[in-house]
Amino acid sequence: MEEYPEELRTPPVTLISIVGCPELHTTISKHLHSEQPPINTLALPDFTKISLFSKPEPDDPSPSPPIGILKRDWLSKHRTKIPSVLAALFSHSQLSSDPAAWLQVCSHIDQIKTVLRPRNIKLLVAVVLSDSNEDVSEDRMLALRKRVDLDSKYVVVFNQNEYSQSLQRLGSVLAELANLYYRDEGRRIKLRIEKKTFSSPGLELHIRYCFKVAVYAEFRRDWGEALRFYDEAYHILRQMIGTSKRLPAIQRLVEIKIVAEQLNFKISTLLLHAGKVAEAVTWFRQHNASYRRLVGAPEAIFLHWEWLSRQFLVFAELLDKSSAVIKNISSLVLATAEKPLTEWESRPAYYYQLAAQYLEEKRSSFEIALSMSETANEIDNSAESVVPSTYVGQFARLLEQGDIFVMQPLTDEEYIRFAVAEGKRFQDSFEIIALLKKSYESYSNLKVQRMASLCGFHMAREHYAVGEFNNAKPLFEGITNLYRQEGWVTLLWEVLGYLQECARKQGAVKDFIEYSLEMAALPASSGTDTQSFRFKNCGPAGPASLAQREVIHKEVLVLVSGESGLASVENSTNLKITVDNPLHLEIDLVSPLRSVLLASVAFHEQIIKPNSSTLITLSLLSQLPLTVEIDQLEVQFNQSDCNFIIMNSQRSPLASMADDKQGRRVETSPSLTLSTNRWLRLTYDIKSDQSGKLECTSVIAKMGPHFTICCRAESPASMDDLPIWKFEDRVESSPTKDPALAFTGQKAAQVEEPDPQVDLNLGASGPAFVGESFIVPVTVISTGHAVYAGELKINLVDVRGGGLFSPRETESLSMDSHHVELLGISGPEGEDETQLGTDEIKKIQKSFGLVSVPFLKCGESWSCKLEIKWHRPKPVMLYVSLGYSPHSNESTAQKVNVHKSLQIEGKTAVEFSHQIMLPFRRDPLLLSKIKLVPDPDQPASLPLCEKSVLIVSVKNSAEVPLRLLSMSLEVDNEGIEGSCSMQHEHETLLDPALLVPGEKFKKVFTVISEANSSKLRLGTVCVRWRRDSVNEEQSGSTIVSVLTTQTLPDVNAELPPLVVSLDCPPYAILGDPFTFLVKIQNQTQLLQEVKFSLADAQSFVLSGSHNDTVFVLPKSEYILNYKLVPLASGIQQLPRFTLTSERYSAGFQPSVNASTIFVFPSKPHFKVADMEDKRKESIVAE
């Protein structure tokens, strides 16, 4: 597009001219240029220059037949030379001063008018006023107007005081006049078309007129009309092809094509400018279709291709430019039912690609043309004087005849010679590469990788053709990846052929061998693709076929054998594999060379004992067309001691190999021959003394003296398919004979650790108790191994299992994860923790501990104690593992591990229970107990200001006897008094109570609640105990007593309104009457009405009132008096007393226990101590 002249490339801009008042020219032209649409200004310094616009007299007035279609300079003439309007500026002084000046003005005007009339250029006169008080007289203005013979609006006053306003006005008038001019001109020419003023075969004029009308329309920015007339011109031009006889055939076609090119350019630009991409594409397709077959004379074919290529290039550039404006070109719906367009046709890349393709065509036909002209060998220098002639698309010879130059028409032969000479100046390859590069980049940006690959391939081929191997190679390599991946063998073969040649020409032996081997191992067979023999434009490697593969393979074999037979690469001396230049290829898991050599290694056993041997199968596969003889195989492991070498017994060991197998295991195989697609299976013993992973890393095949292939070992179980061969229909066999091994075989095996010869003992006895520090002795006894760098790991794990809880359980676990805690690890006897060296590891966490074990000789032992504390009863798993190395060199030696585990139950040692008792035969009415439905959650109630008895009992729930050291009630609240506890505690301390399992220990406390608080805290029972261990002195260690505490539940204390006490003797004697008193005590400030009744009892005769209602005065006592005579002996039930309080509508009865008495048959004779009597008395008194 850049080679088009400027006037064609850009839309035309209105041109006007100004003359007079030169000091204003700059501002005016600047203003006009910034107008929308812009106007170009041709500023004439003075009136004499007006003659520039005069129309030359035609040399020959009679109309001669046109000798060309478009004049070359017509467009530029109208854009730069012929203005549409001439603005004549006259200053105030010129008009208003002396008559001489006025005369001058008149003569200028006349001159202007004569010049402008034949060209129809519009005239505008501006009177410039530089001062506000300047004024041109009315007469003068009238005279001026008359003189110029113009409408009054085209005579403007340019007032410099109202500068911008005047400029504005001038600009709009100028634009209007220019528009008028272009419209008139267009009309004038249109009239000529309509009148058919040209002779019918003279289509040239018709085209020219259409072109002119279109250009004038463009000046007016009437794009629709412009398009219409360009289109018309284009179609008439197409008709000319068969009919015109004006020029010699070749040049005629050239002219038509060049004109068509210009018209096409204009039309495409206008269409794209209007955003009609689909129409532009359709238009261009038509353009292409109508001219593509117009090849022309055979010797000028290259001109056609060049032209066609340029069409595509220009359209691509136009599309490129407009696609920047039209945002999403791909989203445009291009296809219509009758004219389906594809996605690519709206993309510049497509056109760039075709432009390149046609340029390639041009080059090849140009070469033919060149060879033809060179055989003629008559390239004279006459071609040098050929220049473009007056008409677009025509060329003529410029002849110097004296002072004047004469254009002489050319014959076709001369023209071809000229064109060939011109063509030689161009480097088509660079052009093609540039085009392809644009296309390549554009496709790549669109992620259209296959098209991009094709462009890249063509590009690389161009580079290759001009010998730029460094540029070609990366492009070729980029393409191979795609073809490899998608398995396009023929395409890959071609590219590899180029790469191989590149490598050959660059002397890169490694690359050459790699590409050659890959090609030889490609699945290109002549089986189905019979036509592959017929590739015409196949790459340097020839057609992809089995025969060709064999040729390449042989070539490689010769090269790697290191023999002198390098015939195929005779032009390159450095393509050689020698001692100084050995070759080593690496084949990894993604290498395309996997099909050249594939190594699969399978251990027959997954887990092997150290120092015991197992079998390993090594399988090799090659897809090379010929059989390959391997001289030596080296199998490498991650444990380098296991590496071994397999020699081919049929080959004499080469001298160079002798030195590098020092101290290695060497095996010999009768044959190491690889034939196509057949596994070579080799099975050998393997032994390792190092525990851990034993993995085969690679297999190195040596062929020839200086050529090795290192092939990464693969497991048969996880082996990928061969990259390209996987699409082939071939026989697939398993790499190992045993099909099971082929499915499961791994290239790595686990070597077990040696058996430990160290005993680890955990000496814990019985269950642990909550609260105590449970000691677990751990003993390490060496029975065969010395222990170096021993490390003891301790883990406490919940028996419920780790890792198998639901989240909620985990949460609860994490909360009570410290219910069992590893408190510490103490070393062997006497060894304090501080004595442990700083270098020794000792880490203790709540459930994890790590301690280092000192060096132990064989037979020695070491022990430590773990101290574990339970906070809650729960079973726990204790894992202890010892890791050590049996040898002193710690860094390399394998660690041996011994594991032990022990489940320890955590239990509660003591159980508490308690009981609150009221004084005997004294029953308070507790209002909270009256409720009909007793609330189980309600705490026990205590009467206020009464002495109650609290009995706390401790039961040994453990399986071992315990010794109780002390028991106390810790009170943290007033109102509770344990008056007699001190005395008992002392007793217990002096002689610790032995509790056998299941036995209970009870202790009595007295409670008097004083404060009238609803909640009464009874306190916490603290029990100090220890295990009753027989050998406690022997162990020496202090068995620390354990303090177990339990808080007693709270009780309610309330004031009972009524208290009933029964008073009777401790015993009765048969037939002996006794007094039975019932005291009803009113503790309130209110008068209490109570109903009572006394039921009869069988064993007693009773005197006193049975039923009555009495009133008990506030804070006083009412006493009921009965006399009873027992009638039967033994334990007898007293008459039941029932009381009902009216106020609280609650009745109550003393308990059965309280109303029982023992009746002696006769008066007993006691022989007891005084104390007993006293006690009896006291009970009676109460």
Added chain:
Amino acid sequence: MIVCVAVVGHQNNPLYIQSFTEADDALKLHHIVHCSLDVVDERVNNPKKSGPTLNETFLGLLYPTENYKVYGYLTNTKVKFILVTTDLDVRDADVRNFFRRFHAAYVDAVSNPFHVPGKKITSRTFAERVSTIVKSFGSSSAG
């Protein structure tokens, strides 16, 4: 005239490619078939076209090269058929008809119990049948 037909597998690998020209441009045709896969990808990935074409196996004209027209077809198992023809005026119905018959032949070929899915089609019967279909393509469009 049909110059090339191809069956392309899931990984865009050629399963069967056969050209029917006397001229030695098989390689060029391979390139054309390969490049047309880009268009197939684009069509399949951006089904921006109107509704009825959404589920259609026939993909239509893929790629207008200067001398050839390329048509595509996508089976329900995502195997692609590509047709390259030199005819400039091809009726859609003919192409559809061709692809239908080609599809039938392909289905028969891969139904062979000895055929491994995803591998190249080496059946000779299939090749013969395809060449018959290709030959009849010209005649049916002429008639």
